[in-house]
Amino acid sequence: MAEVTLVEAARLAVLQEMRRDKRVWVLGEDVARGGLFGQYRGFLEEFGDQRVVSTPISESTIMGAGLGAALVGTRPIIEMRIFDFVMCAMDELVNQIAKIRYMFGGQARPAVVVRMPHGIWRNSAAQHSQTLESWFTHIPGVVVAVPSTPADTAGLLVSAIRSDDPVLFFDPKNLFPMKGEVPVEIAPLPFGRARLAREGRDLTIVTWSAITPAVEEAAATLAGRGISAQVLDLRTLWPWDEDAVCRSVARTSRLLVVHEAVTTGGFGAEVVARVTERLGPGALRGVARLGQPRVPVPFAPPLEDALKPDAAKVVAAAEALLRG
Amino acid sequence: MTAGDNRARLMALYGTMCRIRAFEETALAAHRAGEIPGPLHVSIGQEAVPAGVCLNLRPDDRITSNHRGHGHALAKGAGVQGMMEELLGRAGGHCRGKGGSMHIADFSVGMLGANGVVAGGIPIAVGAAQGLRLLGSSAIACCFFGDGAINRGPFLEGLNWAALFRLPVLFVCEDNGVAAFTRAESVTAGPGVVARSEALGVPAVSVDGNDAAAVDAAAGRLVAEIRGGGGPRLLHATTFRLLGHTSTDPAAWRRPGEVDAAREKEPIARLRARLLAEGEAEATLDRIAAAAQAEMQAARAAALAAPWPDPAVAWEDVQDSGAVRGAL
Numbered sequence: 001m002a003e004v005t006l007v008e009a010a011r012l013a014v015l016q017e018m019r020r021d022k023r024v025w026v027l028g029e030d031v032a033r034g035g036l037f038g039q040y041r042g043f044l045e046e047f048g049d050q051r052v053v054s055t056p057i058s059e060s061t062i063m064g065a066g067l068g069a070a071l072v073g074t075r076p077i078i079e080m081r082i083f084d085f086v087m088c089a090m091d092e093l094v095n096q097i098a099k100i101r102y103m104f105g106g107q108a109r110p111a112v113v114v115r116m117p118h119g120i121w122r123n124s125a126a127q128h129s130q131t132l133e134s135w136f137t138h139i140p141g142v143v144v145a146v147p148s149t150p151a152d153t154a155g156l157l158v159s160a161i162r163s164d165d166p167v168l169f170f171d172p173k174n175l176f177p178m179k180g181e182v183p184v185e186i187a188p189l190p191f192g193r194a195r196l197a198r199e200g201r202d203l204t205i206v207t208w209s210a211i212t213p214a215v216e217e218a219a220a221t222l223a224g225r226g227i228s229a230q231v232l233d234l235r236t237l238w239p240w241d242e243d244a245v246c247r248s249v250a251r252t253s254r255l256l257v258v259h260e261a262v263t264t265g266g267f268g269a270e271v272v273a274r275v276t277e278r279l280g281p282g283a284l285r286g287v288a289r290l291g292q293p294r295v296p297v298p299f300a301p302p303l304e305d306a307l308k309p310d311a312a313k314v315v316a317a318a319e320a321l322l323r324g
Numbered sequence: 325m326t327a328g329d330n331r332a333r334l335m336a337l338y339g340t341m342c343r344i345r346a347f348e349e350t351a352l353a354a355h356r357a358g359e360i361p362g363p364l365h366v367s368i369g370q371e372a373v374p375a376g377v378c379l380n381l382r383p384d385d386r387i388t389s390n391h392r393g394h395g396h397a398l399a400k401g402a403g404v405q406g407m408m409e410e411l412l413g414r415a416g417g418h419c420r421g422k423g424g425s426m427h428i429a430d431f432s433v434g435m436l437g438a439n440g441v442v443a444g445g446i447p448i449a450v451g452a453a454q455g456l457r458l459l460g461s462s463a464i465a466c467c468f469f470g471d472g473a474i475n476r477g478p479f480l481e482g483l484n485w486a487a488l489f490r491l492p493v494l495f496v497c498e499d500n501g502v503a504a505f506t507r508a509e510s511v512t513a514g515p516g517v518v519a520r521s522e523a524l525g526v527p528a529v530s531v532d533g534n535d536a537a538a539v540d541a542a543a544g545r546l547v548a549e550i551r552g553g554g555g556p557r558l559l560h561a562t563t564f565r566l567l568g569h570t571s572t573d574p575a576a577w578r579r580p581g582e583v584d585a586a587r588e589k590e591p592i593a594r595l596r597a598r599l600l601a602e603g604e605a606e607a608t609l610d611r612i613a614a615a616a617q618a619e620m621q622a623a624r625a626a627a628l629a630a631p632w633p634d635p636a637v638a639w640e641d642v643q644d645s646g647a648v649r650g651a652l
Contacts, residue, residue: 101642
């Protein structure tokens with residue numbers, strides 16, 4: 001075990017897999033100089049410019065060429081630089097990558113990983129801070145990964161690279177400096193299994209990605225006030241760990257979903273709906289969602305802070321839920 | 325090349341074009357009879373382009389195609405029965421009835437798929453070429469698209485990319501002068517695809533796309549340059565779509581006499597006239613055309629008798645992780 005930052009954990013995972021499998025390569029803007037965040041530092045020197053390909057700022061072709069290369073048997077890691085730029089490659093992602101296996105009757109396996117560092121990036125404003133992961137859960141054909149710790153990032157990346165499914169990997173970019181233990185040999189972490197971040201009995205808080213540390217901080221605060229919150233970090237949104245969430249809510253009967261994304265139409269709505277369908281409305285004494293209001297992410301620090309979910313808002317939402 | 329070799333090539337072109345024409349005429353009849361659901365885009369009049377290009381490709385070369393892709397698939401060697409059954413939505417279709425005409429693919433012959441999005445196949449072909457090179461293969465990628473595609477971003481991105489990385493890609497622009505229902509010239513500024521291609525560093529040549537022998541010769545030169553490590557090339561083939569955008573478009577928007585004039589130059593009759601002038605027996609050519617018709621009609625009859633897909637197949641081949649069954 002070594003303590004490393006989240007971005008270094010991601011680097012180590014890809015490094016391990018590129019050493020293991022010569023078919024794995026990476027393409028995207030600036031990857032040969034190490035990537036925007038250093039997540040590919042040293043790769044050019046080790047793997048050469050055929051496997052570490054710095055590309056033009058041509059998002060459609062970064063995505064589409066990754067697909068084409070997968071169709072002939074390579075396993076590309078498609079680096080989108082930051083999530084917001086994937087909007088320039090939506091045809092290639094949604095119409096092509098997500099559909100091609102199905103549409104061609106199973107002839108194709110688009111084994112790509114699309115890395116999209118997402119979420120609020122301190123004071124980077126509306127086009128560099130979006131959190132739209134719920135859109136992609138709506139698209140059949142893809143896996144949606146939203147890790148929040150160094151170890152989970154590494155393990156899920158290994159799974160993503162080895163998967164024959166296209167995996168949309170949402171790196172939590174605001175958490176890149178966060179430190180944690182990562183094993184020397186990184187094992188694949190299965191998709192669809194939540195991480196139990198904290199045991200509790202009074203309410204269940206479901207969360208994922210960059211907001212997770214704030215939720216864990218809130219749960220510690222709540223504990224100091226005599227409220228025991230069970231915190232589940234979903235780690236992947238498709239597939240997602242319905243069983244773990246339902247087991248927890250069946251016990252606590254209160255469900256709070258916290259995500260950095262806009263609340264309206266967020267994946268929290270799906271979590272609440274599924275839990276209600278499975279347990280029945282009578283099993284629930286309270287449900288709530290906490291996310292961003294339906295407002296773009298603003299630039300100035302006080303504006304960003306006003307809208308962004310944080311530990312204090314989680315504490316307030318949990319206390320309101322218990323009072324209700 | 326000897327005269328005999330040349331005759332054999334012309335006969336191969338003629339045979340491929342007759343099969344494409346017969347396939348699409350049969351498909352149109354099946355569509356009119358209600359046997360083929362959904363839209364059908366045929367390429368009648370454009371057969372010389374896929375025939376001439378694909379005669380220069382190897383089995384391990386890959387192609388991508390567009391929504392008007394029956395000819396590309398057939399010329400690359402896609403199985404006819406699997407194609408016809410796909411058009412009829414049957415279980416034995418290449419895509420198990422999940423794609424239809426607009427999504428024909430036959431990976432077993434390097435046909436990486438038709439595409440419902442204009443220019444959608446361009447980045448895929450570019451990436452296929454990059455992947456092939458990474459794997460150490462000497463195969464190339466070839467990408468068919470229409471004149472409408474040159475106004476989409478992926479055309480500009482893909483050509484720049486292929487030139488930048490000197491990828492083994494043959495871009496083939498089938499210029500039939502119409503983007504769906506709109507004359508290409510009314511929506512395309514500047515001097516056209518060749519100039520755009522050369523501006524992006526991809527050498528390009530124009531050819532009469534209704535002259536199969538000329539397409540074959542031009543494609544042969546370009547493919548040789550690509551295989552020699554010269555990087556990408558673009559072939560601009562002018563042709564004419566004799567029918568409407570889809571099988572239900574009567575093309576009433578055409579100028580009077582325009583289609584009749586184009587019929588005079590259609591590629592199969594032209595090659596036939598040349599072969600006859602060179603001494604080929606008319607009976608031989610008739611036999612090739614008749615055999616193509618018979619092959620496609622037999623495929624239609626067999627497809628009509630073939631089973632529909634089991635509804636359970638609708639759930640299959642979505643994804644491995646998180647596959648759903650039942651209500652969700």
